[in-house]
Amino acid sequence: MASRLWFACAVAACIASLALAQPAPAEGDPLAQAIAAELDAWTTAAEPTIHGVRIALAERVQEFYARRGFRAAWSNARNAEQLRRALAESDEQGLDPKDYHLPLLEDLAGQIGRAAASDALRAQYDVLLTEALLRLGYHLSFGKVDPQTFDPQWNYGRTLASMDVSHKVEEALAAEDIYQRVEALRPTHSLYTGLVRELARYRAAAQTPIATLVAGPTLRPGDSDARVPVLRARLIASGDLDRAAASDALDYDAALAKAAQSFQARMGLASDGVVGADTIAELNVPLADRIIQLRVNLDRGRVLLQDLPDEFVVVNIAAFTVYLVRGQQVVWHARAQVGKPYRRTPIFRSEISYVVLNPTWTVPPGIIEHDILPAAQRDPATITRKGLRVLDAQGQELDPASIDWSQYRSGHIPYTLRQDPGPSNALGRAKLMFPNPYQVYLHDTPSQALFERADRAFSSGCVRVERALELTELVLDDPEHWNAASIAGTVERGELRTITLKKNIPVLLAYWTAWVDPQGRMNFRRDLYGQDAKWAQALEARFAVRARPLFQPRQ
Numbered sequence: 001m002a003s004r005l006w007f008a009c010a011v012a013a014c015i016a017s018l019a020l021a022q023p024a025p026a027e028g029d030p031l032a033q034a035i036a037a038e039l040d041a042w043t044t045a046a047e048p049t050i051h052g053v054r055i056a057l058a059e060r061v062q063e064f065y066a067r068r069g070f071r072a073a074w075s076n077a078r079n080a081e082q083l084r085r086a087l088a089e090s091d092e093q094g095l096d097p098k099d100y101h102l103p104l105l106e107d108l109a110g111q112i113g114r115a116a117a118s119d120a121l122r123a124q125y126d127v128l129l130t131e132a133l134l135r136l137g138y139h140l141s142f143g144k145v146d147p148q149t150f151d152p153q154w155n156y157g158r159t160l161a162s163m164d165v166s167h168k169v170e171e172a173l174a175a176e177d178i179y180q181r182v183e184a185l186r187p188t189h190s191l192y193t194g195l196v197r198e199l200a201r202y203r204a205a206a207q208t209p210i211a212t213l214v215a216g217p218t219l220r221p222g223d224s225d226a227r228v229p230v231l232r233a234r235l236i237a238s239g240d241l242d243r244a245a246a247s248d249a250l251d252y253d254a255a256l257a258k259a260a261q262s263f264q265a266r267m268g269l270a271s272d273g274v275v276g277a278d279t280i281a282e283l284n285v286p287l288a289d290r291i292i293q294l295r296v297n298l299d300r301g302r303v304l305l306q307d308l309p310d311e312f313v314v315v316n317i318a319a320f321t322v323y324l325v326r327g328q329q330v331v332w333h334a335r336a337q338v339g340k341p342y343r344r345t346p347i348f349r350s351e352i353s354y355v356v357l358n359p360t361w362t363v364p365p366g367i368i369e370h371d372i373l374p375a376a377q378r379d380p381a382t383i384t385r386k387g388l389r390v391l392d393a394q395g396q397e398l399d400p401a402s403i404d405w406s407q408y409r410s411g412h413i414p415y416t417l418r419q420d421p422g423p424s425n426a427l428g429r430a431k432l433m434f435p436n437p438y439q440v441y442l443h444d445t446p447s448q449a450l451f452e453r454a455d456r457a458f459s460s461g462c463v464r465v466e467r468a469l470e471l472t473e474l475v476l477d478d479p480e481h482w483n484a485a486s487i488a489g490t491v492e493r494g495e496l497r498t499i500t501l502k503k504n505i506p507v508l509l510a511y512w513t514a515w516v517d518p519q520g521r522m523n524f525r526r527d528l529y530g531q532d533a534k535w536a537q538a539l540e541a542r543f544a545v546r547a548r549p550l551f552q553p554r555q
Contacts, residue, residue: 025070032070034123039065050124051108053101056543057134061127067166072126073173080129082179084109087132093186093302094199094295095139099543100132133169133178135543140185143303145538146546151531153346153438156508157548158306187305190328194516195301199294206287210237213283219275221257224250231275234283235259239522240266266523268319270454282524290514293524296535297514304510312506313352313432313475315442315463317345318513318525320456322442322465324474330518332474337445337456337464343370344529345461347511350434351504352442355472357490357497358421359431363388364439365411367460372417376405383417387424391416421496428464429491430472434507442507444468457528463509475505 025032039062042048048055055061064073074080087100097103108125111117141158148154172181186192211230219225229248235241241259257273265271267282275283311326317338324332339345343366363372375382380400383390390398392415403415419425428444438461445464450456458464465471469487476482476499490497513525513532527533 029071030119031072031122031126034119035065035072035126036070038120038123038127039070050128051104053104053128054542055127055131056545057131060134061131064130064166064169065127068170072122073169074126074129076173076176078176079173079178080109082176083129083133083182086179086182087136090136090139092196092200093140094196094298094539095136095144096539099139099144100136101128102132105129105132130169133182136182137185138545140182140302141306142546142550143299143301144543145299145303145535146544146548147303147347147531147535148546148548149538150534151347153348155348156304157546158550160550187301189301189305189308191512191515192298192301192305194520195294195298195514198514198516198522199291199298202287202291202294205237206291208237210234210287213280215277215280218277219252221252221254221273223252225252226250228252228256231260231283232256235263238263238283262521266521268454268523268525285524290524292536293514293532295539296532297512299535299539300510300512304508309506312508313442313471314508314510315345316510316512316515317347318511318528319515319523322463322471324471332471334466334468334471335451335456336466337447337450337458338528339459339461340457341529343460345459345463345509346436346438346440347509347531348436348438349506349508350436352432352434352475352501352507353504354433354498354500355476356431356433357472357487357499358429358494359425359427359443360421360496361419361426363417363419364460366439367411368413368417369411371460373405373408373411373413376400380405387419387422388417389420391418421494428468430468430487432465432468432472432475432507440509442468442471475501477502 025036038050042055042058042062048058065071074083084102084105087097087102087105090097090100105125105128108121108128112122112125141160147156172178210233213227213230213234216225216227219227219231228250231252232241232245232247235256236243236246240262241256245255245259252275260275260279261271261273263283264273264279267279269278269282311324313322313324315322315336315338320336320338322334322336323330372383372386372388380403383400390400390403392398398415423429424446426445428446431441431443433441440462442463442465445468447458447464448466450458450464451466469484469491473482473484473487482499511529511531513527515523517523
C-alpha cells in the first residue's frame with residue numbers, strides 16, 4: 001500500500017516540519033548550486049514561478065531538495081522520460097496535462113537536448129519535474145476538485161497516514177519505475193476503468209459530425225418520417241444500433257425501435273421506443289458535452305473510489321437507484337426516490353448501524369415548516385387527515401384544533417408530530433439508520449406507484465427504497481433470526497422492532513451522472529442538482545490543495 005501512497009503524501013500540508021539542518025549545496029556541483037539559487041529566489045517572491053508558471057507546492061519542493069543537498073533529482077533521463085509520459089497520458093484520465101507543466105517541460109527538454117544548456121535552465125527543468133510529479137500524484141489520489149467548496153454537506157475524502165515523503169521519492173527515483181508508480185495511484189474500480197475506456201471512445205466519435213435530430217411530432221414504431229435516417233445515424237453513433245443497419249429508409253421499423261429502447265434505458269428514460277421530446281433532447285446532446293460529463297465523473301471517481309470497503313450500500317442520487325456491493329460486484333439493486341431539487345438528498349458517507357421494522361415517523365422540522373404548518377394554519381384538521389398525532393412535551397396527545405398554529409413561523413415547535421406504524425406510515429415498514437446531521441435515512445414507502453416514474457425526485461431528502469425489506473434482510477445478514485419469513489411475520493404483526501446490525505455497513509450517498517453498468521453499457525443521467533456544471537468549472541481552475549487536511553498527523 002505504501003508504494004501507492006508516496007506521491008499523494010508529498011503534498012500533505014499537515015506533514016510535520018522535519019527538524020533537519022538545511023545543508024548547503026555541494027561544493028563543485030554547479031547544478032546543485034543553481035537549484036539552491038532557484039529555490040532561494042522563491043523566499044522573496046510574492047508567488048514562486050518558473051518561466052511564468054506558478055509553483056503551487058513550493059514548500060514541499062524546497063523540503064525535498066534541502067534533504068538531498070540540492071542535488072538534481074532527474075539526471076537519469078529514463079526517469080524524466082517516464083514522468084513526461086505519465087503527464088501526457090493524464091489526458092486519458094480526463095485530466096489536463098497543462099496542470100502539470102507538460103508544455104513547458106517538453107520545451108525545456110528540447111532545449112536541453114539540442115545544445116549545451118545552462119545550469120540555471122537544467123535546474124529549472126529538474127524542479128519543474130518534481131513539482132509536476134507531486135501535482136499529478138495529488139490529483140490521481142484525491143481528485144482535482146474539492147467538492148466542499150460548492151457543497152457544504154460534502155464529507156467524503158481520503159485521509160492518509162503520514163510518511164517520510166522525501167525517502168519514498170528517493171526510493172522511486174532509484175527504482176527507475178516512475179511511470180508504473182504513477183499508474184498505480186489511479187482507482188482500479190471497474191466503474192473508473194469503464195469511464196476511462198468510454199472517454200476515449202467518445203473522443204474518437206466526436207471527430208465525426210452527426211446531424212441534429214430536429215423537433216417534431218412524436219415518432220412511434222411503424223411511423224414513416226423524414227427524420228428517421230437521422231435517428232438511425234444517431235443510434236448507430238451511440239452504439240445502440242449496428243452500423244450494418246445504416247439506411248436512408250424513412251420507416252421506423254422494429255430494429256430501430258429496439259435500438260431506441262436501448263438508448264432510452266441507458267439515459268434513464270421510459271424505455272418504450274417512443275421518441276418524444278425527452279428522447280430527442282438526449283439524442284442531441286453534443287458529444288463535447290458528454291466528454292465533459294465523463295471527465296467530471298472520472299474526477300468523482302478519484303475522490304470516491306479509492307479504499308472502498310469490501311461491502312457497502314451506495315445510493316446513486318442522479319440515477320434514482322440504490323445498490324448493495326460486495327467485492328466490486330452489485331449483488332442487489334432497486335429503484336429509489338430521492339429529494340426534490342429544492343430539498344436535495346445530501347451527498348455524504350456514513351455507516352448503517354441498525355434497522356427499525358414497523359417504524360413510527362416523527363415529522364422533522366423542515367417538513368413541519370414547509371408542508372405541515374401552512375396547511376394547519378388554514379385547517380388544523382389536515383394534521384389528523386395526514387395520520388399524524390400531536391404530542392406535548394410529556395407525551396400527551398392534543399387536539400390539533402386546540403392549538404393556534406398561526407403563531408409558529410419555523411418547524412421548531414413545542415410539539416412532536418408523530419405517525420404510528422402501519423401500511424400508510426410515511427416510512428413504510430422499515431427504515432435503515434445511519435448517523436448524520438441531516439436527518440436522512442433509507443426507508444420503505446407506501447408510495448410504491450412512484451417507482452414506475454423515470455424521474456423519481458419526490459422526497460424531502462430521505463431515500464425511499466423499493467423492496468426495502470429485501471435490503472433489510474441483506475444488511476442484517478442473520479438468516480437464523482432475521483430471514484425473509486421472520487421479517488415478514490414481524491411486519492404483519494405490526495411489532496415495532498429495532499435491530500442492531502452485527503457489523504456496521506458503510507453507506508455512500510453519491511452522485512453519478514455517467515457510469516458503465518455491469519453489462520458494459522454507457523449510462524448518462526441529467527444533472528438533477530446542478531453538480532456537474534460546478535464540478536466542470538472547478539476542473540478548469542488552477543491547481544489548489546483542498547482545505548480539509550489530507551493526512552493524519554504523526555502519532
